[in-house]
Amino acid sequence: MQASRINEHIYLIDTETAGIRNFIASYVLKGKKAAIVETGPTSSIPNVLIGLRQLDVKPENVAYVAVSHVHLDHSGGVGTLLKHLPNAKVIVHPKGVPHLAHPEKLWEQSRIVLGSITELYGEPQPVPEDRIMGTTDGTILNLGNDLELRVVETLGHASHHQSYFEPLSHGVFPGDAAGIYLNEIGVVVPTTPPPLRLDIVLASLDRLVSLKPRSLYYSHFGKAADANIRLLNYAQQLKLWAKIAKQGIDGNEDVETTSRRIVESDPAFQKALEYVKMRPVLGETVLNHSIRGVIDFVKKFGTVPE
Numbered sequence: 298m299q300a301s302r303i304n305e306h307i308y309l310i311d312t313e314t315a316g317i318r319n320f321i322a323s324y325v326l327k328g329k330k331a332a333i334v335e336t337g338p339t340s341s342i343p344n345v346l347i348g349l350r351q352l353d354v355k356p357e358n359v360a361y362v363a364v365s366h367v368h369l370d371h372s373g374g375v376g377t378l379l380k381h382l383p384n385a386k387v388i389v390h391p392k393g394v395p396h397l398a399h400p401e402k403l404w405e406q407s408r409i410v411l412g413s414i415t416e417l418y419g420e421p422q423p424v425p426e427d428r429i430m431g432t433t434d435g436t437i438l439n440l441g442n443d444l445e446l447r448v449v450e451t452l453g454h455a456s457h458h459q460s461y462f463e464p465l466s467h468g469v470f471p472g473d474a475a476g477i478y479l480n481e482i483g484v485v486v487p488t489t490p491p492p493l494r495l496d497i498v499l500a501s502l503d504r505l506v507s508l509k510p511r512s513l514y515y516s517h518f519g520k521a522a523d524a525n526i527r528l529l530n531y532a533q534q535l536k537l538w539a540k541i542a543k544q545g546i547d548g549n550e551d552v553e554t555t556s557r558r559i560v561e562s563d564p565a566f567q568k569a570l571e572y573v574k575m576r577p578v579l580g581e582t583v584l585n586h587s588i589r590g591v592i593d594f595v596k597k598f599g600t601v602p603e
């Protein structure tokens with residue numbers, strides 16, 4: 298397990314969830330106080346704790362554990378981690394609060410959607426409600442030494458998703474709002490499982506672009522430069538998928554044929570499918586449902602402007 302330096306204030310812990318490297322990241326920000334962005338699932342927490350020790354972060358000095366949304370791969374471990382951090386508050390969108398405080402329903406739903414993969418993630422532990430802060434867009438989390446995180450509401454992937462902007466490095470922690478960056482092969486692929494609001498995903502991308510970020514700190518996985526180009530390219534990729542989905546629906550095509558045409562239209566996605574053959578957990582978690590999310594959205598709401 299390796300914690301690595303991203304810049305002067307930000308570090309990355311590879312949680313190596315299910316033994317897979319470059320899959321789920323947890324970030325550590327060190328100002329006067331420390332913050333953690335994303336925890337990974339319950340099974341990742343031993344590695345997060347090793348990372349914090351490597352980075353010489355004292356548990357009592359962690360002020361915030363900020364998560365993008367309540368899906369298990371991003372924040373399933375927060376209840377377990379919090380037991381080790383006596384002063385930390387959990388930061389989440391207000392709609393995520395009940396899921397973190399009472400994760401039983403989330404766990405049951407995850408077991409239905411993800412099947413046996415949930416066993417690799419581990420069951421989430423509840424977070425005491427008085428330790429959770431539901432935050433709205435614009436909330437500032439001050440860490441001292443001019444370091445801060447600003448909450449940016451980025452709904453769409455989930456109805457309670459938020460990103461975090463870090464002004465010193467002009468970087469964004471986009472959670473699942475900007476796709477998945479497979480850093481070993483250099484491609485971005487959609488993270489758009491059902492139930493998806495593609496129109497809201499695109500509005501959230503516009504919002505992130507308006508911040509003019511220089512870097513993206515992907516939860517899956519790692520730092521990438523040229524942030525704005527990546528965000529714009531991601532929006533284009535989603536619009537192309539939606540266009541093909543619309544053609545399919547208009548032509549009464551079956552879902553399998555439409556899915557195949559989407560894959561054929563997208564070399565980055567083809568590369569990703571090849572890559573995840575060796576990493577089935579990753580494929581099951583993040584790729585297989587993304588096409589279905591877009592097709593279902595277009596069926597229900599019509600397409601999005603090009």
Ligand SMILES: [Zn+2]
Pocket residue numbers: 366368371454473
């Ligand atoms: Zn997610």
